[in-house]
Amino acid sequence: MSETPLLQLDNISKFYGSITALTGVSTQVAAGEVTCVLGDNGAGKSTFIKILAGVHQQSEGTIRFNGEQVMFDSPRDALDTGIATVYQDLAMVPMMSVWRNFFLGSEPTSGIGPLKWIDTKKAKRIAKEEMAKMGIDIRDTEQPVGTLSGGERQSVAIARAGYFGAKLLILDEPTSALGVRQSGVVLKRIVEAREQGLAVIFITHNPRHAYPVGNRFLILNRGRSLGSFHKSEITVDELTQKMSGGAELEALEHELHGSGATS
Amino acid sequence: MKTSKKLLAILPALALVAASCGGSDDNSSEGSTDTAASVDSAAPAATDAPEEVDQTQGGDLTFHMITHSDDGPFWSVLKRGADAAAADLGVTLVWKPGVNDAQVMVQDIEAAIAEGSDGIAASLPDPDALVGPLQSAVGAGVPVITLNSGSNDYQEIGALTHVGQSEVIAGNGAGQRFNDAGATKILCGQQEQGNVALTERCEGLAETFSGEVVIEFMGLDADTSEQQNTINAALAADTDIDGFMGVGPVITLSGLRAAQDLSRDLTIGGFDLTPELIGEIEAGNIAFTVDQQQYLQGYMPVLLLFLNVTNQNTLGGGLPILTGPGFVTPDNAAEILALSEVGTR
């Protein structure tokens, strides 16, 4: 944590008309580190991602990337800066092949003058190599992505982000739809990405997934930050408790008024 | 005598009625060809006519012409006929074209009665909807003439007469032309499925034609190359076919091209006029086309209404007045082409 963080957020707020989606959120992420953003449904996680991915612009606050203040106008803008986002619903086209998905939007071309075509041989080779680096042997890159398992699809998305020179990888709930084993696969990818020197923002509502891989934890609740902690400052139980604090109180209240049973 | 002066002006037109009433034998169709020239001479005169005639008398009269369509060359020629008659007679003509919607026509008819129309000429595509309103027009003392379609219902309405073409009789005439040409087996090609009028044309052809007639749908006008290829396939498969009749101008030309592709020498007849079709007749590639002379379907109702109102005349003896079939053949094609460019054929 000694060097300048790759991404520094100060007092980010977002208002949709009179609705406040996010207020005063600050955190940072450095290269080779994982910052986990935790929060329950409606905590403001998706607004947070959309601001970083360039889908929305913050109403207040500053974003510094590599020390420079930036403002993203479009997803393309964010991508060009080096921020790649892997969405929960996955930016994948299920009926298209692995290699086409891998390169979608940034296909390598060769050609004469204005006549350009995709260098399919190169694209297939790179897709295969990059997947191999992630430990997945795709023998046939012509295979439609829709036939891959959820974890494999996440892996394709992560590999793609890494290949296209992302310095910061944002993962939106990558484990939420997965079983235990598949979640393990994805967490492993996060560790690998971190070790390759990427900065990772890992969004989740599951502290047990976040704690083993994270270096820093930002907790959101109802659009507010409940603090940004370094791993050394917090335990997994504290994390869980902080995250669900409000909700637990509510649940307790229910129990008091209801059957009276204790948890 | 104002009236006699006006009667003089309409004499050529009466001669024309006499010619077209005769029926469908060959002589009369020759006759109708001759009268085409008289229409030609009448048409330019039409623009001057209002100045010659005393306008005050005719100007009192207002006739309504209510039709179910004004699409395409057919109706524009018909309208020119009606306009010419109104100008010749010095009457006011209200042209109310419909959009194949009987409801709109019913409203137009009722409006015309309410306005105190002196006479209504209406086409009758949908008797169920239109007979009633027209009957009430007759009941209100407004003379009615049906035109174009309605030959089966004009008597029920109590209309003076019907001015139009019988599809069957038109087909009969075509059949005799094919007989004269010595054809033995005819393909009667239709460009629509389930169109009663088109089928009647083919059935009329079969009535008088001495050989065999094959009636078939040969593809839509919307895709002429498919039409041409389909006819080509039929001709190639049946080498006995030596005549082709298209019941519309486009399919007739498709038939010609199919025959030419196969180097087959067919007797080809068609229905209705387009400049291209007349050009092929002039060149001798197509034997004839049936012309329903729709100019008359516009002109005659106005004239007959006028005579009925001013002179209590009726024409036709309760029978419909047929405006067709007239035939365009290589003999008269050049003249017809010139007239069709003027817009009266």
Next chain:
Amino acid sequence: MSEQDTPTDAPSDVVTTSAIDASDSLAPAADERLLYRSIFQRLFIRPEVGAIIGIVGIWTFFWAVSETFGTVGQTFGWLDTASTVGIMAVAVSMLMIGGEFDLSSGAMTGAMGMLIIYLVKETGELGGRGFPLVIAIPISLVIALGIGYINGFVVERTGQPSFIITLGTFFALIGLKLGLAKRFVGQIQIGRTDEAADFDFFRLIFAAEWERNTHELEVRDALYIGFIALGFAILALAISELWFQRREKMQPAGLVVFFVGVGLGVGGLLGLHATDGVGANAALVAVMAIGGFVGLFGWATWRYEPSVDHGAMSLDSQMRRRVGLGLAAMVLSFIVAIVFDSSSTHQIFFPFTTQGVRVILYLVFAGIGIGLIAMASQAALSVNAATKFVVTSVFALALGIVALTVFVDSSDTKFRGSLFGVVLAAAVMVFVWAVLTFRFAERRTGSASADRFGARLLALGSVLLFVGIAFRMLFITAEELVAGVPPAKTSVRLLWFILFTIAMMWVLARTRLGSWTFAVGGNKEAARQVGVPAARTKTQLFMLVSVAAWFVGLLVAFRINSIQANSGDGQEFIFIIAAVVGGTLLTGGYGTAFGGAIGACILSIPAIGISSARWNTDWRFLIVGVILLLAVVSNKFLRNKAEGIRR
């Protein structure tokens, strides 16, 4: 609460760093589920496979029921109809893959044709500009691009379904066509493209015609048979390459055998060209066939691993019974065909004539026979090589018996000639295949180089077949001229259709636009997120359709020199049907350009076929409807099957 969100994860949810390390082994394990899929399986799951089966079926059907349908003239006929519909269907397929519809595409073809004529006419219209075509054509292209752009722009801006937006364009175009036509010429038909000064030059480009009967080529049949034979030979090599396991080290001795076979084949071909007479021809065709077999065997010996373990033949009692009964039924069917007189209408007992009884008995026996043997050979596939060889040979024998029956049957010369040849060839091929698969080892693993080489051979063989057929169709021999074969004519629009289809196949497969088309149709949001310009891609697809409509409008305007205001109206549904028949998914993201082209052919065949068969053409749209329903059902079935294979 957060615990409740993921109840399944909760109990064993504590993932430690060591657990993550252990999970490393998960990935390769998952990959083992990917089975080897041969290129044939992959070909079988292509979207257009259903359409190809369909076109073969419908063509064969009309060929069988009509005397003239299979002739060159009528083939040109349905190809001509398919050309304009096909160009549109290919473009519309691409738009549909991109997830959109264009209902204005039909009306636009007519509108563009009319526009061209307005621009070139000297009198009356548009103030009598009388543009030469060299100016009029680019102007109309710009307008076409504009209409496509507007379609795309409005669809993207409003986010409304293109179905409804282009319905608006459709009506607007219809109104414009009618209104302008009546305003300018007082008619619904406008004509005389040939008033343009440079008409002749552009007519060559858009409507040049080829009259077969004026192009005599004496060596046509030799070229035809040569190309076809070579094409089939190369296809056989291609299939072997894809099917068998390559040797580590080639066996040059096989190459010698291969060339002996090639020599026999070439010798047979040359002999065939030099001689006349049925007997000699049959003998020389046999020589060619033997040459082909020897060559193929030599090729295989040279390149492929021999099969080691054939196993002992083992027919279980059920298979034995099926083969025996099947063969007996085949022999019975043959006897029936000989004993009964095919031309006799003598009544055996009411209402059956000798002829009728013969057909019924024959079909029953042959059906039972072929069915039983096919079932047995299906079962034999999974036993071992020896069993498979024996049962497949029996299957070939059964086909041979059918061929013999057809040969005996002299009631219909067309069937006797063509069908005999086809069935006999099928029998021989099945037998050759039985021998080869017995002798050589089938490939069970992926091999990129073999797949590539095989795919290239497949393409080469197909092109040779195509060239052979083209020679046969485009030229005439002196003999045929003397016999007085009817004229046959094609136009350059067929060439445009083929070129456009190939170009669009390439665009879909190899360009960014192609990739993005699938992406925006398959998952537009996902495509947008990774930086695909979705709006631009869709707009470009709309513009592609309008350019295709422009081109078709030109083809029509130059063909018949005049255009009806209603030309093309309603055709948009034909284009969409062609695309769907060709395997394109109505919901987008899946389909091919080639499928659209084949779909257009399938739709154009019934019109010509029914007319050729001299049936009542009133039934035509019924057939179109049935084709569409069959296509939708079978495409769905094939797609399910495809997904089954993928997994």
